[in-house]
Amino acid sequence: QKEVEQNSGPLSVPEGAIASLNCTYSDRGSQSFFWYRQYSGKSPELIMFIYSNGDKEDGRFTAQLNKASQYVSLLIRDSQPSDSATYLCAVNTQVTFGNEKLTFGTGTRLTIIP
Amino acid sequence: DGGITQSPKYLFRKEGQNVTLSCEQNLNHDAMYWYRQDPGQGLRLIYYSQIVNDFQKGDIAEGYSVSREKKESFPLTVTSAQKNPTAFYLCASSIIRFDSNQPQHFGDGTRLSIL
Numbered sequence: 400q401k402e403v404e405q406n407s408g409p410l411s412v413p414e415g416a417i418a419s420l421n422c423t424y425s426d427r428g429s430q431s432f433f434w435y436r437q438y439s440g441k442s443p444e445l446i447m448f449i450y451s452n453g454d455k456e457d458g459r460f461t462a463q464l465n466k467a468s469q470y471v472s473l474l475i476r477d478s479q480p481s482d483s484a485t486y487l488c489a490v491n492t493q494v495t496f497g498n499e500k501l502t503f504g505t506g507t508r509l510t511i512i513p
Numbered sequence: 514d515g516g517i518t519q520s521p522k523y524l525f526r527k528e529g530q531n532v533t534l535s536c537e538q539n540l541n542h543d544a545m546y547w548y549r550q551d552p553g554q555g556l557r558l559i560y561y562s563q564i565v566n567d568f569q570k571g572d573i574a575e576g577y578s579v580s581r582e583k584k585e586s587f588p589l590t591v592t593s594a595q596k597n598p599t600a601f602y603l604c605a606s607s608i609i610r611f612d613s614n615q616p617q618h619f620g621d622g623t624r625l626s627i628l
Binding site for chain 2: 443
């Protein structure tokens with residue numbers, strides 16, 4: 400079973416600080432990595448995606464990927480109370496050539512403390 | 514506005530009853546997906562389809578059925594064989610590109626409960 404693991408939290412971060420969310424995955428063949436934000440009772444919303452090793456920045460969000468260590472992270476700078484949500488990590492899993500699906504982690508619940 | 518529409522938002526099922534959840538997208542996306550989410554859990558894939566008239570089982574397909582007669586539509590039927598159907602059901606869609614795995618975008622979901 401190909402797995403994606405996240406610390407379930409809750410992770411509490413003071414307002415204005417950096418929140419760091421981590422995810423590890425077991426399938427070395429994975430090529431695409433996604434972070435989704437899910438507010439309580441709502442559907443997931445795409446935040447970031449990353450395909451290459453290194454950092455990718457979008458506003459206050461930075462995704463970091465290290466394929467050798469099978470590790471992907473999401474940094475949220477200047478955390479705001481509106482960032483309080485569950486963050487889901489998703490990794491592509493190749494079933495057959497050209498036929499891929501996503502495997503989701505169970506999510507990390509983030510709380511920003513005013 | 515382009516998007517993914519799921520209906521109904523809430524659905525109640527009686528014992529022995531089949532129910533169908535609707536998912537429609539006007540994004541011209543090739544692939545569509547159905548997930549189930551239980552409280553405090555991640556998303557588990559039920560079925561997915563990359564092309565009209567073709568679909569594949571996901572990790573938890575037992576007790577569910579789907580059809581893909583049109584590119585825009587991917588309805589999910591929860592059959593009476595699914596003994597624990599209470600969950601949040603999410604439909605997603607994505608473009609297919611063979612050089613990279615494209616993000617999936619989600620509808621607002623349907624909450625299914627047992628009466």
